[in-house]
Amino acid sequence: MNTNPELIRLSVEGMRCAGCVGKVERALLEIEGVTSARVNLADHSAEAIGAVDASDLIAAVGKVGYRARPLRDPLAESAAQAEEALRYKRQLRQAMVALGVGLPLMAAMFVAPMGGHERILWLPVGIVSLAVMIYSGGHFYRGAWRALRHGHSTMDTLIALGTGSAWLYSMLVLLFPDWLPSSAHHLYFEAAVLIVGFVDLGQAIELRAKRHTGEAIRALIRLAPRTARVLRDGEEIEIEVGQLQVGDLIRVRPGERLPVDGTIAEGQSAVDESMLTGEPLPVVKAVGDAVVGGTLNTRGSFLFRAERVGADTVLAQIVAMVRHAQGARPAISRLADRVVAIFVPAVVAIALLAFALWLLLGPSPALGYAVAAALAVLVIACPCALGLATPIAVMVGVGRAAGEGILIRNGEALERASRIDTVVLDKTGTLTRGKPELVEISAVDGDDARLLQWAASVEAGSEHPLAASILAAATARQLPLLPVAAFHAHAGLGVSAEIGLVPVLIGNRELLAAHGCAIPAELAARAADWQGLGRTVVWMAVAGQAQGLLAIADPLRADAAAIVADLHRQGLAVAMLTGDATATAMAVARAAGIDRVIAEVKPEQKLETIGRLQGEGRVVAMVGDGINDAAALARADVGFAIGSGTDVALASCDIALLHDSLGGVPAAINVSRATLRTIRQNLVAAFGYNVLAIPLAAGLFYPFTGWLLDPAIAGAAMAASSVSVVLNANRLRYLPLR
Secondary structure: OOOOOOEEEEEOOOOOOOOHHHHHHHHHHHHEEEEEEEOOOOOOEEEEEEEHHHHHHHHHHHHOOOOEEEEOOOOHHHHHHHHHHHHHHHHHHHHHHHHHHHHHHHHHHHHOOOOHHHHHHHHHHHHHHHHHEEEEEEEHHHHHHHHHHOOOHHHHHHHHHHHHHHHHHHHHHHHHEEEHHHHHOOOOHHHHHHHHHHHHHHHHHHHHHHHOHHHHHHHHHHOOOOEEEEOOOOOOEEEEEEOOOOOEEEEEOOEEOOOOOOEEEEEOOOEOOOHHHHHOOOEEEEOOOOOOOOOEEEEOOOOEEEEEEHHHHHHHHHHHHHHHHHHHOOHHHHHHHHHHHHHHHHHHHHHHHHHHHHHHHOOOOOHHHHHHHHHHHHHHOOOOOHHHHHHHHHHHHHHHHHHOOOOEEHHHHHHOOOOOEEEEEEHHHHEOOOOOOEEEEEEOOOOOOHHHHHHHHHHHHOOOOHHHHHHHHHHHOOOOOOOOEEEEEEEEEEEEEEEEEEEEEEOOOHHHHHHOOOOOOHHHHHHHHHHHHEEEEEEEEEEEEEEEEEEEOOEOOOOOHHHHHHHHHHOOEEEEEEOOHHHHHHEEEEEEHHEEEEEEOOOOHHHHHHHHHOOOOOOOOEEEEEOOOHHHHOOOOOOEEOOOOOOOOOOOEEEEOOOOOOOOHHHHHHHHHHHHHHHHHHHHHHHHHHHHHHHHOOOOOOHHHOOOHHHHHHHHHHHHHHHHHHHHHHHHOOOOOO
């Protein structure tokens, strides 16, 4: 048995309604070692997390009457697509056969006599009807039998009961007419055949529509080539990508996509990484640079060494994340789950009650009316639309977002994002480009070059973005770095070190104050001027004395002001949260159109600030780079991490923005709101359909309107309800996100 918890995905065959979903889910959760499980009716898949083997999961699914097989490779989709296409063609063919027989049969019922010796002529019609029902609806009867064997009921149960009862009643009329009053001699062969045909047609249309919901996944999968040229034993051979191993040397030619992740070992080229970053310009890659599977080599040939293959590649992780999110079940779906749990038994009970009331109180022929009402109730009251209402909308919404480089990690994030009313933006790397540049130096003794050399020597040990800009400026001026000792980073303040036993401090003004350094009035005035221009001021002290300032500017993103305006148009409050100086933060905020600024906060204070906003009753989104802001991202109701795509596995974020742009924030909120709105529409439509359809089918309105639903029309209405839910969800594919 597997002792390490892991995520196992299964493809499950035979699920047709929300009742099936609940039974498979409970079967998985009852297995020892499974900590969580969820099932998706829309793509007929199941996920389970726990220390368990896939064979145990498959066996558990089999025990409740369904068939399952493992889905291992996130990028292996061709077999499933082919199987889905065959299923669509088969179901469409079955529908055409049933409708092709049922419609002429319906016409014949109005003109052909049935009394006396003519009755025997209808027996071949009954045999043909049975053959059509078995061919076109055999899957319903097999599903109903499996459900009965395992002690539960499903949509198949309703269809099998309805059509089977219609056929048996009709045969009873033909073979034993004396058992029934002449007024009840009605045949329902056409109803049984048409019900099967309409349901098959509805499911075929569903399948066709649902194939579009997986387009986001398929588009991602198409980025990965099927084969790769690898060097083995001194020879270059072409193999399937699934056979690649870590450490393989892989040749990539111009115009080819990289099969896996790795590091360039020989040669150089320009690689188009727009599928991850959204940047249209190719990035120059040389020996030692990392490359990502699915990106496009535009020119030049190179060798790279495979470091992540199969499910470990960035592309596979993205696909897995999208699939996981598409299988999410937001809290809004819980009401439907509770209803579905008792739905089928309740419908059977209503059908029996309708039969009894019509038989006792109905007009002549009471038995005919009773049979028609019971059949109509059984057929029209299908929980299929209820089962599809949530998952189909989530699949399309998450897929639509993924197509824009927005990865929503789970259903909870999707639902919470729809309720966001406050967006908190980090400054560096979020509102700004995150690539600061040193723009001015002011040394007390006038020796700017020496000040820069000492600053760069100390900052060489720091990973802060501002340190990189100081080092880049020193390199550009060809200033050699000095030996440094006793380096120490002070969180939220700066760094300290020694150069030739002389203590050096580099950071914000609070760092110097904490070490008792006096601040000359001239330097303080100059710092205030720079901060008023939106520059970040780095203070430097040597041997306990303030020696100068460095001004670093991080340009505002080109789209920052437009995105903030977009957030305001969505009715959201926007604030900026930064550890930078207040004056610098205010200058950036003014340029971006942000009216609330929370500045000079340390990392732990960012966490407190998010908590304080939540304490005011706000639903808060935090947008940061996913690293320095990890705690705040985790504390927020929804954490947005802006990254290059290689950091999509950050556990701190709820929504990862692959494209390095703030535009993903309003787009994600927009798609979340639209998805939740669509789920509500679907649930209202599905509930409303059953609330109206069941009483209509039972004949509740007959005394007032004379309406009594034909069972065949009930079958068409049931199929139409499911199709309408799928089509409504598919509107999200065309949702404008900007």
